[in-house]
Amino acid sequence: MSAATDVPAASSPRGFKILSGTANQPLAEEIARSLGAELCKVTCSRFADGEVFVRIDENIRGADVFVVQPTNPPGENMLELLLLVDAARRASAARVTAVLPYTGYARQDRKDQPRVAIGAKLMANLIETAGADRVLGLDFHAHQLQGFFDVPVDHLYASPVFTNYFRRKGLKDLVVVAPDVGSAKMARGFAKRLDATFAIIDKRRPKANVAEVMNVVGEVEGRDCLIPDDMIDTAGTVSEAARALKNLGANDIYVCATHALFSGPAVERLSNAPIKEVVVTDSINLPQERRFDTLRILSVGDLLAKAIRFTHADQSVSVLFE
Template identity: 50%
Template sequence: FLIQSTCPPVNENLMDLLVMVDSVKRASASRITAVIPYFGYARQDRKSHPRDPISAKLVANLLSIAGIDRLLTIDLHSGQIQGFFDVPVDNLSASMILGKYTLEKNLKNPIAVAPDVGGVKKVREFSDFIGTQFVVLNKHRPADNVAEVTDIIGDVKGKTAVMFDDMIDTGGTIVAGAEALLKGGAIEVLACCTHPVLSGNAVEKIAFSSLKELVTTNTIQLEPRKAIPKIRVLSIAPLLGEAIKKIHLGESVSDLFVKSHARR
């Protein structure tokens, strides 16, 4: 089991992983499982413009050619990336980790929030786990890395809104979303995400926003300067550890994909 997140510096970390795979393959390892908590290049899973590369497929090819027999990852940006591989892919979800933390906070009238229509499936899993309904933000991007929320599909009046997404990059969406939700009547706004990319001045945006808290995981190690009071980091080690144990023993990992729990 080779554990390596392909977070920045992405190319360097990816190359390190490929070299490690080649090394253990030449050392006659009987089985090689690449454990990639954060799969870099995941957002380049299709051609958005003519002559764009499909980098997620290229990375899948590189890992397969290097010699992996299985991939274990968490919350791929697009589920279809699993089809880029010719080996088994276990795409675990951090919904349970983030959901348990949310339940422990005993929030008043919580409601899950999808930051856009594309995030509905992931938010439905999260809302099922915490036993609540969800609403959707109608968002558009007038320019790159600029997000504007035009309206809220659903009612958030008197509720604690919990935005959920697989990753947060520039922070523009959650900051704009928090403002829109408060204007829509929410009493407070929190956000949860699996992968804290937090590029550019994202941390500063979050620090000075109306967002009460951002809860994330350590699929990407945060730099010391990003460790602000508003950001809470949860460990995905127990989830990965359990998956690794089950795979090693030849057991099913199906129970790690169960996301629907009644709210207690």
């Protein structure tokens, strides 16, 4: 066989295996369907004391293995990822790629207080030590996480999924509103792709998970507004932002976020806020009790499947965002 045929074509699902833990198996199954493949058979169980046990039930020797597992709480999701990567390495996989639809501990990316851990760096070290040769991540909370790994990292964005959805809505005179200064660059990107104008909210955060909106910079009166963010945790930021925009005369208000953590009072806050629609992705497997009438869930399965195809064929995934 010539060198040109040693690497499977990007259109072929042969030569790689898709593994999944229990954190988001529906997404892993959708990725496999998009690739025309089946999930590799894996046993994920618990001992009587709660200890995590994993076993790969197929031969993966020499295969290009992709382990799909978001690392949102609880901590067992991270443990499953580490054990699956380790099992794949010990089963003689040719290459192991950790596919992280959501990367936990990304907010702990610096030492901003005395005597605190840099959790993001610790998690990166653990993933590498387990045996990952590469990482595919989706919308890291902080882009500098790419530098925390000493293995190649492909950082994917869910923005094409959102922009396609909102283009189909045909919203007129749309304003994309950054919920805080840190989201300004992302919001400008949305505004450019949707031919919208841009506004920003000046926000103070007195303490963690508590947001206080100060004022809105930009014209929003009588216009539809879109508030994009990378994640919604307790929903304090977006709910207060929506109220501030409504008080200034905004028309319909939409919120979009890649990762729907929906912790604590999030569902109640979003349900009571003046938001027409909350649009998220399935990067996290959201339980039924955290869903509500104005929630719309978009799939990133096809996006991740394309990235896996390109990675398997040693092609750049950046073409997905050009």
